[in-house]
Amino acid sequence: MISSIRLKPLTWHPYIAPVELSEATSEQLDAMKVTPSAKKVSEYVRTLVHDPESYVARTVLFNAIMYVDGGLARPDRELGALGASLVNGCTFCAVTHARRHAELTKSNDLVTALYCDRPDTLGARDTAIYRFARRLSGTPSQATEDDIASLRSVGMDDVEIIDLIHAISIFGWANRLMHVLGHADSGK
Amino acid sequence: MIDAMDKIAGLSPDDVVFKARRFRPEFVEGAEMCRLSVLTPAAGLGLEAALRIALAQRIAALNGDQILIADYGTQLSALEPAVQLLALAQGATDLDEPLAAIARHVDMVTLTPSKAAASDISRLTEAGLNNPQIVALSELIAFVNFQTRVATGLRLMRSA
Numbered sequence A: 001m002i003s004s005i006r007l008k009p010l011t012w013h014p015y016i017a018p019v020e021l022s023e024a025t026s027e028q029l030d031a032m033k034v035t036p037s038a039k040k041v042s043e044y045v046r047t048l049v050h051d052p053e054s055y056v057a058r059t060v061l062f063n064a065i066m067y068v069d070g071g072l073a074r075p076d077r078e079l080g081a082l083g084a085s086l087v088n089g090c091t092f093c094a095v096t097h098a099r100r101h102a103e104l105t106k107s108n109d110l111v112t113a114l115y116c117d118r119p120d121t122l123g124a125r126d127t128a129i130y131r132f133a134r135r136l137s138g139t140p141s142q143a144t145e146d147d148i149a150s151l152r153s154v155g156m157d158d159v160e161i162i163d164l165i166h167a168i169s170i171f172g173w174a175n176r177l178m179h180v181l182g183h184a185d186s187g188k
Numbered sequence B: 001m002i003d004a005m006d007k008i009a010g011l012s013p014d015d016v017v018f019k020a021r022r023f024r025p026e027f028v029e030g031a032e033m034c035r036l037s038v039l040t041p042a043a044g045l046g047l048e049a050a051l052r053i054a055l056a057q058r059i060a061a062l063n064g065d066q067i068l069i070a071d072y073g074t075q076l077s078a079l080e081p082a083v084q085l086l087a088l089a090q091g092a093t094d095l096d097e098p099l100a101a102i103a104r105h106v107d108m109v110t111l112t113p114s115k116a117a118a119s120d121i122s123r124l125t126e127a128g129l130n131n132p133q134i135v136a137l138s139e140l141i142a143f144v145n146f147q148t149r150v151a152t153g154l155r156l157m158r159s160a
Helices: A026-032 A043-048 A052-067 A074-088 A091-105 A109-115 A124-136 A145-153 A158-181 B004-009 B016-021 B025-039 B049-062 B066-078 B083-089 B099-111 B118-126 B131-159
Strands: A011-014 A182-185
Touching: A011 A043, A026 A052, A043 A052, A043 A158, A043 A182, A043 B131, A052 A074, A052 A158, A052 B025, A052 B131, A074 A091, A074 A109, A074 A124, A074 A158, A091 A109, A091 A158, A091 A182, A124 A145, A124 A158, A124 B131, A145 A158, A145 B131, A158 A182, A158 B016, A158 B099, A158 B118, A158 B131, B004 B016, B004 B025, B004 B066, B004 B131, B016 B131, B025 B049, B025 B131, B049 B066, B049 B083, B049 B099, B049 B131, B066 B083, B066 B131, B083 B099, B099 B118, B099 B131, B118 B131
Parallel strands: none
Antiparallel strands: A011 A182
8 A cells, every 4th residue: 555645836936037027018917917016926927928929829728728617527637737747757737737636536546656656556547548648748649549549448538538638738838838947846 | 611730630621520629619719829829929029930930840850740740841931941941940950059059959848858957048048049039939849749749639539
């Protein structure tokens, strides 16, 4: 029996200077949806808003993929995000989405299994999702038609599989921002 | 109507996967808005369209995505790119600065993002990139890595 792992949240720090609110353009302020009087906007947001166009487009898409109603269950999207983040080595995203999976399922079992390198102890559905997430995250992708067949065999329909593809792929994006533009630690 | 993602995924309106994809108009429209924001933004921040498309072709090649390589190759040809940008698109490493530094960064972030470090960002700064350009480059690299995975997944669904 593996003892349960509960991950502590990490704090992200950028390698480049974030945009200061006092120096932000009107387009940047609009992208951040803040007024100059606002005090607290995360360093992550202020770093990415150096390019306000891509910041807005990506944020809208990211929120749809992770939070839109219906289709793939939220914990399954988090598992896709976690699988991608582990392959891509983004500690910050992995911990963030592992914690969210644990909150949504009210269980640390899956996170414990993955952080103890025991994916063999996962159930059939989690195994199919996690395996596909890892294989699609390779460069080049290692995913095959067999992976799709595995997802269908555990009862996933086309809409759910499309949701999963997007959850995994958007972390092929997010990981390449968070782990490249900054680093994470357990400090404040 | 067929969009850029359908095109590279090989989906036509009578495909089951094409229809299933439309269950999520947020994803369809969102991915297209993202594509425009990194490839042909209103404000280029000093990174010209031909450079962006050349880099996208290079990233498609690192991902072994033949359809995406051809798609970006066609887009690049239409812009009549300089010799250096053509070489960049085709994976060359013996390039002038700042293209050499950019190419090195693109390859590392695409192939081994886990190895990224603070020194990699310093190299871009030393090559003359400013902070908005570093962020715009990061978003472009990350987008193409997203795009090829969505297309790969949709192609597998269609053939499975």
